[in-house]
Amino acid sequence: MLFSKMLIPTLREVPADAEAISHILMLRAGYVRQLASGLYMYLPLGWKVLNKINAIMKEEMDAIGGQEISLPVLHPAEIWQQTGRWDAIGDEMFRLKDRTDRDMCLGMTHEEIMTWLASREIKSYRDMPQVWYQIQTKLRDEARPKSGILRTREFLMKDSYSFDISDEALDKNYRLHAEAYHRIFERCGLKFFMVESDPGMMGGAVSHEFMAPSPAGEDEVALCPSCGYSANVELALSRPRETELAGWEKAEIHTPEKRTIQEVSNFLKLTPDFFIKSILVITDNGPVLALVRGDQELHEKKLSRVIGQHRPAQKAEVKEILGVEAGFIGPMGQTVKIIADPCLKDGMYVSGANKPHYHVRGIMAERDFTAEWHDIHVARSGDICVKCGDALAVERVIEIGNIFKLGTKYSSALKALYLDENGTEKPIIMGSYGIGPARIAAAAIEQNHDKDGIIWPKSIAPFDVEILPLNMKDPLTIDASEKLYRELKERGIDVLMDDRDERAGVKFKDADLIGIPFQVILGEKTLREGLVEIKNRKTKESLRVPLSTAIGMIAL
RNA sequence: CGGGGCGUAGCGCAGUCUGGCUAGCGCACCUGCCUUGGGAGCAGGGGGUCGGAGGUUCGAAUCCUCUCGCCCCGACCA
Numbered sequence: 001m002l003f004s005k006m007l008i009p010t011l012r013e014v015p016a017d018a019e020a021i022s023h024i025l026m027l028r029a030g031y032v033r034q035l036a037s038g039l040y041m042y043l044p045l046g047w048k049v050l051n052k053i054n055a056i057m058k059e060e061m062d063a064i065g066g067q068e069i070s071l072p073v074l075h076p077a078e079i080w081q082q083t084g085r086w087d088a089i090g091d092e093m094f095r096l097k098d099r100t101d102r103d104m105c106l107g108m109t110h111e112e113i114m115t116w117l118a119s120r121e122i123k124s125y126r127d128m129p130q131v132w133y134q135i136q137t138k139l140r141d142e143a144r145p146k147s148g149i150l151r152t153r154e155f156l157m158k159d160s161y162s163f164d165i166s167d168e169a170l171d172k173n174y175r176l177h178a179e180a181y182h183r184i185f186e187r188c189g190l191k192f193f194m195v196e197s198d199p200g201m202m203g204g205a206v207s208h209e210f211m212a213p214s215p216a217g218e219d220e221v222a223l224c225p226s227c228g229y230s231a232n233v234e235l236a237l238s239r240p241r242e243t244e245l246a247g248w249e250k251a252e253i254h255t256p257e258k259r260t261i262q263e264v265s266n267f268l269k270l271t272p273d274f275f276i277k278s279i280l281v282i283t284d285n286g287p288v289l290a291l292v293r294g295d296q297e298l299h300e301k302k303l304s305r306v307i308g309q310h311r312p313a314q315k316a317e318v319k320e321i322l323g324v325e326a327g328f329i330g331p332m333g334q335t336v337k338i339i340a341d342p343c344l345k346d347g348m349y350v351s352g353a354n355k356p357h358y359h360v361r362g363i364m365a366e367r368d369f370t371a372e373w374h375d376i377h378v379a380r381s382g383d384i385c386v387k388c389g390d391a392l393a394v395e396r397v398i399e400i401g402n403i404f405k406l407g408t409k410y411s412s413a414l415k416a417l418y419l420d421e422n423g424t425e426k427p428i429i430m431g432s433y434g435i436g437p438a439r440i441a442a443a444a445i446e447q448n449h450d451k452d453g454i455i456w457p458k459s460i461a462p463f464d465v466e467i468l469p470l471n472m473k474d475p476l477t478i479d480a481s482e483k484l485y486r487e488l489k490e491r492g493i494d495v496l497m498d499d500r501d502e503r504a505g506v507k508f509k510d511a512d513l514i515g516i517p518f519q520v521i522l523g524e525k526t527l528r529e530g531l532v533e534i535k536n537r538k539t540k541e542s543l544r545v546p547l548s549t550a551i552g553m554i555a556l
Numbered sequence: 557c558g559g560g561g562c563g564u565a566g567c568g569c570a571g572u573c574u575g576g577c578u579a580g581c582g583c584a585c586c587u588g589c590c591u592u593g594g595g596a597g598c599a600g601g602g603g604g605u606c607g608g609a610g611g612u613u614c615g616a617a618u619c620c621u622c623u624c625g626c627c628c629c630g631a632c633c634a
Contacts (some may be wrong), residue, residue, distance in 0.1 A: 012583065012595065013568045017627050038625065085634080091557095094634065109634045143557075143632050151633090200634070218633090402634095434634085469590050505594040512594090523593055533593095 001463070003498040007044050019215045022445040023148025025454050029513045038153035045514065046441075048462040050156065053188060053437040054135050056459065057158045060184045064176040066131040066160055073137055077103035079112045083413040086382045094139050106139035109408045110317025111432055114161040118428055119416035125165045127418065128428070129173060133160030135437070147216055149397065149438040156438060162431040163411075165420065170405055170429045174206075177403050177433045181210055185400065185485035188440050189457025191447055192197050192400065195221045196231040198301065199404055210435075211397035219397050222379045226390035233299045233501025237375050238383035238392050239343055243273040246348045250362035253350075257357065259327025261294045264359055268350065271295070276344060276351035276363065278329050280313040280336075281323065287313065287321045289341035291331055293349075296377040301468040306339055328352040332360060340371035398443045401435040428555035433515060439525045445515075448538075455538045465554050467497040468505040468518040470523045479533070480547060481522050491555045512537065520550060 008030040015035070018024040026032045031046035042050060058068065077095075080086035086093075086105070094106040107113065114132060122128060133159045142153050149155070162173035178194060185192045190212050197209040209232060211221050222236035223229070229239070265272045268364045275294025280287055281303070288307050292298050304310065318326045323335060330351035331338055345365050353360040365371065381394040408427035410416070416428045441460065448455040456462070465488065469481035482499060488495045496516060498507045504523075509521050521533040521542070532550050534544035545553065 009566090011567060015567070016562080016569090019628070089634070090632090111634085138634090140634075144628095144630090146628080150591090404634095432634095468593095473592075501592095501597065503592055503594090505592090505596080508594045510595085521593080525593080 001494075002494050003496060004500045006496070008510075008512055008514070009043070017196055018148060020147040020150060020442075020446070021449060022150070022216060022442040025445055025449060025515075026148060026442070029454055029515065032149060034148075037307070038142055038151070040149050040152055040154075044165055045462045049441050049456070049460055050437055052460045052462075053440050054156075054158070055137065057435060057437065059183055060180040060187075061131075061158070061160060062129065064180045065129075066133045066286060068134060069132050070095060070134050070136060071107070071117075072111055073107050073139065075105050075107050075113060076287050076379050077105060079116050079414065080105060083112055083115075083410055085112070100107070100227050107295065108138055108140045109157075109432075109434070110134070110136075110159055111161070111406065111430075112414065114232045114431065114432075114503055115410040115414045115428075118161075118163050118411070119286070121249050122416065122418055122428060123165055124418055125420045127387035128163050128165050129169055131173060132163075133158060133433075137496065147218075148442065150216060150442050151218070151308070152438070155436060158435040158437060160433045162433070163416075164429045164431075165418070165426075165427060170407075170431055173404060174431050175533050177431070178208065180283055181401050181403065181433070181435065181523065184435065185210060185212070188444060189448070189459055189461050190400070190440065190443055192443075193221065193223060193397075195223075196235060197402065198232060198234045198305070206401050207408065209399050210401035210403075212257055212302050212400050212439075212447065213395050214398050214443055214446035215396055216398045216442075217398040217448050217485040221397050222383070222392045222394050224385040224388060224390055224392050226542050227352065227385060227388035229385055229387045229392075233379050233394060234299070235305070236392070237386045238377075238379035240273070240296055240377065240380075240383055242343075243271075243293075243347060243382075246274060246362075248362035250360065250368070252353050252355070252358050252360050255328075255357060255359045258359075264350065266486055268359075268361075270350065274348075274350055276330065276349045278331060278351060280326075280329065281307070281310040282313050282317065283307050283310040287317070287336050289322075289329075289331060289334060289336050289338045291344055291371065292377045292378060293341065293343050296341065296343070297377055299378045302374070302376045303339065306372070306376065307337075309516050322354060324352070324387055325356060328356055328358060330354055330360060331361060331371065334369065338369060339374055339376060340365070340369075341377045342373045342375060343377070344371075345373065355544040398439055398446065399436075400439045400443055401433075403433045404431060406430040406432055421553075439553060449515075451463040452509070453513035456515045458517050461515070461517050463516045464494045465496075465518040465520060466511050466514070468507050468511055468519055468521045469497070469499065469506075470501065470507065472501045474524050474527075475525050477522050477524060480527055484520065484532070484547065484551065487551050491551070493554060518554065520554065 011028045012031045015027050032040045096104050138157045139154050141172045145151050161300045164170045191211045194208050197207045199207040220233040261272050261275050272294035277292050277294050279290045322329050350361045351363050383392045385392050411427040417425045445454050469477045471477050485497045517537050519535040531544045533542045533544050
């Protein structure tokens with residue numbers, strides 16, 4: 001491809017709206033343009049990258065027996081109503097009506113439609129296992145699109161679905177997908193981990209996420225370097241580092257006007273880890289008192305998994321329910337349901353005395369209060385791994401893929417049933433598996449760039465090599481570059497030639513920005529010595545070799 | 557949805573507080589000359605509903621009201 005003929009609108013300056021590195025570089029290097037919030041167009045270079053990623057995904061999906069199909073983007077409401085997600089999913093679903101006033105929606109995922117298909121076409125245990133996948137557009141009315149193509153309202157997804165007769169068979173498809181996903185992300189040149197995750201609205205019991213470490217990510221994962229434990233912080237188990245054991249006699253202390261942990265901690269000259277933080281929340285089934293250690297944060301999602309939907313209590317509610325104003329509440333003597341973090345099981349603590357302007361020193365679990373024990377604190381770097389006792393690391397990550405064991409949630413609701421060998425009707429056991437190719441591209445840039453631009457992994461670069469004839473008015477340069485271009489193309493190399501009549505500096509800047517892994521530089525002087533220069537975008541090392549040798553070297 | 561910021565040429569910005577002549581600058585773009593190993597130089601040129609609507613005023617990019625859009629933080633997130 002000739003640069004002069006291709007739409008590659010590079011930008012010299014950083015667009016004001018972009019903040020994430022991948023976003024800035026994709027705009028500057030002419031890969032994407034934004035249409036509206038969360039809506040992006042892929043220009044020729046961007047689309048080539050996406051297609052390379054898609055090709056890798058297809059190969060690996062086909063390799064585990066996946067069959068590519070294509071489903072509609074526009075869905076009738078009834079199917080979503082049957083699984084309950086028409087109501088369970090709120091504003092995130094784009095909804096519309098057709099001309100006959102029938103409710104429709106735009107697909108944000110395809111469990112319903114895939115299961116509908118399975119309900120018609122899979123009838124016997126002999127028909128399984130099946131794995132169907134597609135690479136197709138999803139639409140979600142995101143509350144807050146952000147970071148360029150990392151979180152958009154319309155995006156491509158590779159989604160696959162497995163249909164099995166038993167949990168063991170599902171396990172196998174789940175494992176095959178996990179392995180395929182490992183290969184896909186490896187081939188795309190990403191650093192990533194697979195972590196335990198919260199199935200959330202997808203239903204099902206088990207799920208894992210594939211996470212690419214990057215400061216631009218929206219999630220955090222806890223990782224144990226020793227035993228390999230890894231989980232999204234939304235459910236990562238950890239033990240905060242232990243504190244000293246205090247040997248107090250239990251006693252009330254006057255703490256006038258000292259309400260927050262910080263205030264009381266300063267007042268008593270005790271570090272926050274000697275305190276119990278008591279947080280009152282309101283659920284549909286009444287109030288719950290959540291306890292974490294004073295130096296810890298309560299994790300809302302972890303608590304939600306234990307007690308369901310809840311909201312923080314208002315000041316008036318605290319007083320009404322616990323009989324004391326906020327700031328002096330504590331677990332002692334309370335009759336409300338208490339959920340406490342396990343790190344409070346041992347040791348002695350200070351907490352509110354349930355009496356205005358008093359705290360109690362020397363509180364012990366079981367002796368002074370009883371609770372249900374659940375890990376509800378936010379895991380942090382340096383916390384102790386519950387599996388092996390080593391220190392955990394917490395890293396910021398981009399979610400690039402996920403896999404779910406769905407079980408029979410969708411097949412039961414949509415009557416996707418089959419007959420087993422005994423002639424008994426049973427719901428199909430399902431799994432669903434997703435990858436966002438745009439996130440792979442963005443993560444690859446986040447992980448591979450320098451001050452000059454993108455450094456693509458070879459496997460997903462838009463071209464294999466870029467030829468830079470530095471002086472387009474020099475006949476020798478033109479001849480040599482055209483020869484090189486032709487011969488590389490003949491050998492099946494995907495090559496971009498910067499044939500623009502631009503100065504050398506412009507071509508160098510653009511080439512580095514665009515990030516094709518190898519540059520072949522044809523300068524007048526070196527060419528007269530019969531040499532061209534092969535430069536590695538990543539290492540910036542270059543090699544001077546005869547033209548004929550260059551062709552052979554690049555062809556490798 | 558809550559908080560903050562911003563909309564002036566393709567991109568980056570100044571001008572707005574304190575209203576005033578023909579709305580400016582850099583880059584990009586077009587023409588010519590020149591130049592060709594890291595975003596050159598000179599000369600000439602094109603491009604603007606100042607996000608939109610309404611209002612105040614002799615006069616509005618600038619003041620007032622409403623509205624639309626975009627970004628960031630948070631909530632939310634199959």
